[in-house]
Amino acid sequence: MKIPFVDLKAQYTSIKKDIDNAIAQVIEETTFIGGHFVKDFEKDFASLYGVRHVIACANGTDALYILMKMLGVGPGDEVITVANSWISSSETITQAGARPVFVDVHPEYYSLDETKLEAKITTRTKALIAVNLQGQVCNMDAVTAICKNRNIYLIEDCAQSHFSEFKGKRAGLHGIAGSFSFYPGKNLGAYGDAGCMMTNDDALAEKCRMFANHGALKKPDHRIEGINSRLDTIQAAILSAKLPYILSWTEQRIRNAALYDRYLEGIEQITLPKVRPDTKHSFHLYVIRSRQRDALMQFLRDNGIETAIHYPVALPNLPAYSYLGHSPADFPIASQLQQEILSLPMYPELTEEMIAFIAEKIKSFYTTHNS
């Protein structure tokens, strides 16, 4: 059996008519930039999610950058983010002119360790980008209390946490704003680059909308200089076509995670992912830990199972951040995790049979590699 890490074709096949119609309609109407498809998606995503404003943009990285610029983050400021994430979570801080400050990840839940946050706050700290990595929401009780007390903005990077929840409240709604990516492999994925910001703050929403569109809400009323970060219209139509399925796809991911838990139970050499109490983990990724990660990954590849590492080098350990002068010991958990984490195939269309097959192969690896 061959099992890819993500299977975008399986999902396309299951909703082919919807997707084909959506694309055909955009072409038929020749609404290639903006238009009602983008507005419809913003409105529908906002109402399904339960937020006042969704502002579409070109990708999830831009969403973070735009938010920071419009919150006034700039030179002289520090913005805290987490040591294990995709580089967008930190490079956008630098793009805005500020300095990224990293905080380690939680040893059990792998997203931000809230107990280490306060020590990173200085008089220069303007904001925190809390990344709900893998679909695991941070401890928002602690994080929101700290941000409130210390008067810093909380931005949630929800590129991996569409429809995750902390105590019944969705990821992206805990701070001033949330950023989302609709990169094809994300839980809600377009057929190219796409992203959005969401907020309940009317003034911030208007600023972000303006900045993403050359500083103008309407041509040619450029009140400021901005950037060109539009959601492509074909992508908007595709995303709208997918919205009716997103809740059930999310449930299927959760079901698949439970199946993995069941089939992998009892393999002592691996650590299974734990869900933070009182949360809904949307399982963008199902991440196990193994001390023989590289050998296990190769063994699975040899058996037709594709896995991935998110991420092989923690952000502060990247050459891009050598100027900060950190050593791996400064982020012991993230630095340890980068050697042990392995993301198993995860998508709604994964079947129980496939999960059982993957688990069987992991077991057979350990019958020959039991150290």
Ligand SMILES: *Cc1c(COP(=O)(O)O)cnc(C)c1O
């Ligand atoms: C995917 C991702 C992004 C960036 O999204 P793009 O749409 O690729 O720009 C940002 N943060 C995290 C955690 C991501 O996984």
